[in-house]
Amino acid sequence: MFEAYERLAERALRDEPPSESEALAILDGKDVALLPLLHAAFVPRERYFGRKVMVHMLNNVQNGLCPENCGYCAQNKDSSAPIRKYAMKTDEEVFAEAENAARAGATRYCMVLSGRGPTLERTRKLALLIRRLKDRYPIGFCLSVGLVDDEQAKILAEAGLDRLNHNLNTSEEHYEKICTTHGYADRVQTLLAAKRHGLESCSGLILGMGESSRDVVEVALRLRELEVPSIPVNFLIPIDGNQVVSDGSLTPERCLRALALMRLVNPRAEIRAAGGREGHLRALGPLALWPANSLFVDGYLTTRGDGVRATYRMIRDAGFEIDGNPAYERELFEGEGAAEGFRLEGEAPLFKPEIARATRGVG
Numbered sequence: 215m216f217e218a219y220e221r222l223a224e225r226a227l228r229d230e231p232p233s234e235s236e237a238l239a240i241l242d243g244k245d246v247a248l249l250p251l252l253h254a255a256f257v258p259r260e261r262y263f264g265r266k267v268m269v270h271m272l273n274n275v276q277n278g279l280c281p282e283n284c285g286y287c288a289q290n291k292d293s294s295a296p297i298r299k300y301a302m303k304t305d306e307e308v309f310a311e312a313e314n315a316a317r318a319g320a321t322r323y324c325m326v327l328s329g330r331g332p333t334l335e336r337t338r339k340l341a342l343l344i345r346r347l348k349d350r351y352p353i354g355f356c357l358s359v360g361l362v363d364d365e366q367a368k369i370l371a372e373a374g375l376d377r378l379n380h381n382l383n384t385s386e387e388h389y390e391k392i393c394t395t396h397g398y399a400d401r402v403q404t405l406l407a408a409k410r411h412g413l414e415s416c417s418g419l420i421l422g423m424g425e426s427s428r429d430v431v432e433v434a435l436r437l438r439e440l441e442v443p444s445i446p447v448n449f450l451i452p453i454d455g456n457q458v459v460s461d462g463s464l465t466p467e468r469c470l471r472a473l474a475l476m477r478l479v480n481p482r483a484e485i486r487a488a489g490g491r492e493g494h495l496r497a498l499g500p501l502a503l504w505p506a507n508s509l510f511v512d513g514y515l516t517t518r519g520d521g522v523r524a525t526y527r528m529i530r531d532a533g534f535e536i537d538g539n540p541a542y543e544r545e546l547f548e549g550e551g552a553a554e555g556f557r558l559e560g561e562a563p564l565f566k567p568e569i570a571r572a573t574r575g576v577g
């Protein structure tokens with residue numbers, strides 16, 4: 215019974231993606247059971263990343279004020295979502311947030327600027343900031359700044375930027391249903407410009423925007439063709455006032471299947487259970503770590519998510535390792551027993567780690 219799954223895993227290890235019909239069956243669950251599928255996806259995940267989980271922190275360096283109309287984004291020009299709008303944060307604010315990410319053991323700190331793309335002057339300013347951040351903190355720095363051309367990609371690559379994020383978001387065919395102020399081809403051009411200048415790219419998708427399974431398969435294959443090494447798999451966070459509304463397709467199982475598909479199609483890529491994982495995966499959240507080797511902590515651009523402690527706890531409880539700052543992790547969980555937090559209604563915790571420590575070894 216498990217031979218078909220073993221074959222999927224073996225082919226991933228040989229870097230051979232599933233066929234289109236297999237990919238559709240993986241997503242739609244036709245004759246493909248979830249748990250053996252997750253195990254098949256875990257085989258290449260373990261080969262290339264062991265049990266490590268990379269933790270990314272996002273920071274909105276500029277929020278709102280965007281002329282584009284990406285219908286899933288609360289910062290788009292037509293959205294009536296009540297978000298804070300601000301132009302670029304000061305360098306001091308960015309440094310303070312980078313410091314926080316480094317201390318919390320984040321593998322990468324991702325700066326996100328709203329807008330269609332930066333001017334040349336803004337690109338130079340960002341390049342200077344990136345050089346200073348890299349001099350000070352031993353973590354990776356990523357930038358999401360909209361459309362970028364060759365000249366800008368070169369400036370950012372020379373500044374030592376670790377990754378440029380620019381998501382394809384969906385398939386070419388479905389793209390005009392989510393945005394019309396720029397096209398899919400513009401997005402692909404940005405990724406190609408990054409590649410030409412040796413800038414590592416990060417590009418993924420958003421599920422739950424009315425796309426078909428075929429659209430998901432197409433974007434998985436396009437990311438493979440573009441040799442994208444980092445793939446965030448986002449799950450639409452429905453925001454009142456946005457034009458793209460949730461299509462209701464995202465069960466926890468569909469999310470896990472999509473993560474498994476991304477891993478099997480892109481076996482060596484860093485696959486991230488990204489925006490919206492908490493609300494869509496719900497109780498099945500830890501299972502995402504079998505196909506994915508990367509997560510965001512501490513929320514997204516305009517919405518909250520699980521904090522560092524809850525996320526780290528999930529990773530540890532599922533038997534995975536945080537690829538971060540071990541001293542911080544020790545500090546965070548110091549004194550914690552194997553169980554904690556049981557409470558009678560309205561009472562203090564029943565299980566108290568300090569009592570457990572004091573009585574350990576007695577009697």
Ligand code: SF4
Nearest residue numbers: 280284287290328329
């Ligand atoms: S995704 Fe970026 S470009 Fe699109 S509306 Fe939001 S901030 Fe603007």
